[in-house]
Amino acid sequence: MTAKEFESTPSPHLTLPSSPKQRDLRAYLPHAIVWVVLLTAPLWMPLVGGYTLLATRVLVLAMAAMGLNLLLGYAGALSFGQAAFFGLGGYAAGETLMHLAPSTPLALLIGMLTGGVIAAILGPIAVRLRGIYFAMITIAFGQAFYFIVVNWNSFTGGEDGLLGFSRQPLHFDTMTVPLSGINYYYLTLFCFAVVAALVAALLRSPLGHAFIAVRENERRLQFFGVKAGTLLWIAFTISGFIAGLAGALYAQLNNFISPAALHWTLSGDFVMMCVLGGMRSFWGPLLGAGIYVVAENLLSSYTDNWMSLLGLMFILIVLFFPKGVLGILRVRVKA
Amino acid sequence: MSLLNVENVSKKFGQLAALSDIHLKVEKGEIRALLGPNGAGKTTLFNLISGMFAPTTGSIHFNDDEITQQSVEQRVRTGIVRTFQITEIFKELSVYENLRIAVESDMGISLRPWLGSTQKQAVRRRVDELLEATQLASKAYREVGELAHGDQRVVEVAMALAMSPRLLLLDEPTAGMSDHETEHMVQLIRQLHQEFDLTVLFVEHDMHLVFNLAQRITILDNGRWLAEGTPQEIADDERVQAAYLGGSAA
Numbered sequence: 001m002t003a004k005e006f007e008s009t010p011s012p013h014l015t016l017p018s019s020p021k022q023r024d025l026r027a028y029l030p031h032a033i034v035w036v037v038l039l040t041a042p043l044w045m046p047l048v049g050g051y052t053l054l055a056t057r058v059l060v061l062a063m064a065a066m067g068l069n070l071l072l073g074y075a076g077a078l079s080f081g082q083a084a085f086f087g088l089g090g091y092a093a094g095e096t097l098m099h100l101a102p103s104t105p106l107a108l109l110i111g112m113l114t115g116g117v118i119a120a121i122l123g124p125i126a127v128r129l130r131g132i133y134f135a136m137i138t139i140a141f142g143q144a145f146y147f148i149v150v151n152w153n154s155f156t157g158g159e160d161g162l163l164g165f166s167r168q169p170l171h172f173d174t175m176t177v178p179l180s181g182i183n184y185y186y187l188t189l190f191c192f193a194v195v196a197a198l199v200a201a202l203l204r205s206p207l208g209h210a211f212i213a214v215r216e217n218e219r220r221l222q223f224f225g226v227k228a229g230t231l232l233w234i235a236f237t238i239s240g241f242i243a244g245l246a247g248a249l250y251a252q253l254n255n256f257i258s259p260a261a262l263h264w265t266l267s268g269d270f271v272m273m274c275v276l277g278g279m280r281s282f283w284g285p286l287l288g289a290g291i292y293v294v295a296e297n298l299l300s301s302y303t304d305n306w307m308s309l310l311g312l313m314f315i316l317i318v319l320f321f322p323k324g325v326l327g328i329l330r331v332r333v334k335a
Numbered sequence: 336m337s338l339l340n341v342e343n344v345s346k347k348f349g350q351l352a353a354l355s356d357i358h359l360k361v362e363k364g365e366i367r368a369l370l371g372p373n374g375a376g377k378t379t380l381f382n383l384i385s386g387m388f389a390p391t392t393g394s395i396h397f398n399d400d401e402i403t404q405q406s407v408e409q410r411v412r413t414g415i416v417r418t419f420q421i422t423e424i425f426k427e428l429s430v431y432e433n434l435r436i437a438v439e440s441d442m443g444i445s446l447r448p449w450l451g452s453t454q455k456q457a458v459r460r461r462v463d464e465l466l467e468a469t470q471l472a473s474k475a476y477r478e479v480g481e482l483a484h485g486d487q488r489v490v491e492v493a494m495a496l497a498m499s500p501r502l503l504l505l506d507e508p509t510a511g512m513s514d515h516e517t518e519h520m521v522q523l524i525r526q527l528h529q530e531f532d533l534t535v536l537f538v539e540h541d542m543h544l545v546f547n548l549a550q551r552i553t554i555l556d557n558g559r560w561l562a563e564g565t566p567q568e569i570a571d572d573e574r575v576q577a578a579y580l581g582g583s584a585a
Contacts, residue, residue: 206439206458207448213436216425223417224440224498225408234446 034283038189042182050297052181053253058286058293059188060250063195065273065285067242070199072271073279074208075235076215077130080267081138084145085115085240087262089247091149091156094257097165104168104179108191108248115244120237127232139264146262161258165251179252188249195242200282202238211235272314278324287325336399338363338534339384339502344393346379353379354558357393361502366528366535368549370542370569375555377538378420381506384536385417386410397502414501418491420510426480430471430490433479434462437497461497468530469493469523485516489523496527503527505537509544517541521548546570554578 041055068082089111096107126137149156156162167184170177177183202208210231213221218228251257260266269292277288292310299306321328341359345352354376361367369377383390386407394403402410425433438461439445444454466472469489474482479490488508495503508524509517521544528535539545545552546566554561554575562575569575 202448205448205450206444207446209432209436209439210445212428212432213425216427217423220423220425221436221440223407223411223423224437224445225411226440226445227408230446 030283034286035193038192042185052185054293054297056181056185056188056249056253058289059185059192060246060253061270061273061292062286062289063192063249064243064246065270065277065289066195066199067239067246068270069274069279069285070202070211070242071232071235071239072274073281073284074203074215075211075232077127077232077235078132078135078271079126079138079236079239080135080264080271081126081140081142082239082243082270083264083266084142084262085119085243086247086250086266086270087149087257087259088118088145089115089244090251090257090261091162091247092244093248093251094162094165095155097168097252098162102168104170104187104252107167107252108245111248111251112241112245115247116237116241119240119243120233123233123236123240124229127229127236139267142262142264142267146259146264149262150259156259159259161256161260162251163256166255167252184253188253191245191249195245199242203282207231207234272310274324276314276317276324278326280323281326284324284326291325337361337396338398339536340396341380341384342394342396344380344383344390344395346376346383346388347391352558354383354390354555357555357560359553359560361534361536363534364532366524366548366550367537368545368552369536369538369555370545370552371555371561374557376558377555378506379558380555381417381504381538385415385504411498414499415504416495416498416500416502417504418488418495418506418508420506422484422487422491424479424487424490424494427478429476429478430466430482430493431462431475433490434465434493434497437494438462438465441498465493465497468496468527483516485512485519488512488516488520492520492523492527496531500531500533502534502536505535507538507540509539509541517544524548 038059042052045051045055064082064086068079071077071079092114093107093111096110097103100106100110122141126134126141129137150159152158167179169179170187179187203211210221210226213224213226214228214231221228221231247257247261250261273288273292274285275288276291277286278284281287291313295306295310295313299309303309317324337360339359339361341357344354344357344359346354357376357380359380369380371377382388384395386402386405386409389404394401396402397410397413397415400413402413402415405413425436428436435458436445438458442454442458442461444450450458463472466475469492471486471489471493474486479487482490492505492508495505505524509520512520524535524537525548527533537549546569549566551563551565552569553563554569556578561578562569562572564572
């Protein structure tokens with residue numbers, strides 16, 4: 001994966017009065033910076049007082065937020081149930097490692113499928129609703145799964161969470177790669193890059209254009225003979241697959257998964273990451289996840305109330321910079 | 336054989352008869368105006384033709400096929416495309432992006448998560464053609480919300496055009512426009528009518544525009560058919576003058 005793949009990725013919202021060619025060139029640099037920063041993270045993280053595990057955590061959360069952002073930022077539907085697919089993916093990965101086969105790739109695959117398939121099944125119900133009602137029913141879905149996991153003690157470990165699995169070395173033809181902290185970071189980065197590449201390709205496709213059309217003017221889309229409900233269901237399902245994969249990575253990052261990974265407060269955190277970073281920007285969710293993890297670790301060493309500080313920042317961003325941190329930067333560039 | 340044939344159509348909303356016993360035949364290739372005072376039922380008739388709702392009684396045929404009960408989506412596919420009184424566009428997207436969405440849905444590829452390069456080029460070519468035809472090429476990468484009102488209406492027409500219409504329904508195409516913008520729109524409709532071999536049915540209040548643009552005019556009054564004819568015939572019609580024109584156009 002190189003930055004080159006993203007050479008022509010337009011930010012679908014970026015409508016500078018320039019030709020597509022100029023836009024391609026201008027779009028090249030930010031993508032290159034992002035990939036260089038990510039590829040070298042294990043090298044520079046210790047220099048700024050961080051550690052590799054934190055970087056992996058950022059990537060995992062960013063992946064889930066990026067999936068959510070397909071719905072939230074592009075299709076314009078506020079889902080508050082993303083953590084359900086994330087958590088279920090995590091549990092599915094854990095159970096796979098414990099009962100099915102000691103294989104990390106298999107655990108990732110099953111985690112991803114679990115999140116996606118459940119989203120695909122629930123989607124048709126959710127997409128009948130819009131706005132606040134859509135947000136409400138997605139919370140309801142999420143909480144339903146949360147309580148199932150909490151109460152199903154024998155299978156999920158209940159409130160204590162699921163313990164007793166661990167990520168497994170990767171086997172290639174001639175060698176075996178143990179998933180140490182750094183190697184696991186690069187495995188996560190590989191998954192993140194694949195997801196990011198697919199999302200970027202999707203946003204350049206007619207389907208991606210149609211997502212944005214749902215957000216902008218659903219009624220108009222009807223007159224083009226395209227059903228908004230179908231589009232939202234597709235976005236919901238894709239975001240479920242991505243959340244499931246992220247959850248599977250998350251479970252194996254900690255070798256532990258607890259019901260907190262399904263709780264609606266985590267769904268809210270994903271929404272916050274998108275909004276903080278900039279939900280109209282491709283890299284907004286990544287930046288938002290970065291800010292979130294830094295705040296969580298830096299601020300929490302000073303105060304237990306770090307969430308209220310992050311909340312304050314969230315309010316300020318929403319009030320004054322509705323396009324998020326990347327939105328601020330973009331205005332600077334434009335001006 | 337008429338392209339559009341509205342027969343005995345009535346529409347009631349509860350006790351209110353919005354339209355009663357309307358006949359309307361539009362021939363292929365003509366530019367027809369629908370004229371009438373506020374509340375005459377012009378927009379209701381438009382909604383019936385475009386499929387927003389079904390008539391209470393009567394039938395609508397398009398190209399000899401009965402479409403009375405068809406949905407909006409089905410009618411769009413058969414070539415009945417409308418614009419709106421209130422500008423309905425994707426305001427935060429560029430002109431190019433707006434047209435691309437329309438073209439992709441017309442090509443039936445809106446749900447494709449990827450496209451081959453031939454199809455990508457086909458999309459690009461059609462968008463470029465539309466930009467060219469509607470003289471929007473210089474504004475292709477501007478955000479639609481930033482454009483002047485008149486240009487936004489042109490974008491709306493261009494999007495309708497992207498749907499490969501056979502019958503183009505224009506609901507007050509020059510509403511809220513300056514004289515200059517109105518003139519531009521009239522020329523554009525004339526030019527598109529020729530270039531794309533369109534049949535146009537439009538609703539308008541602006542009398543000058545109606546007599547200037549339409550080849551035939553149908554007058555509605557109070558939900559009823561009142562008169563029909565060439566602009567000259569309408570101007571000379573005494574019933575029309577009495578009911579509507581009030582002598583101002585005579």
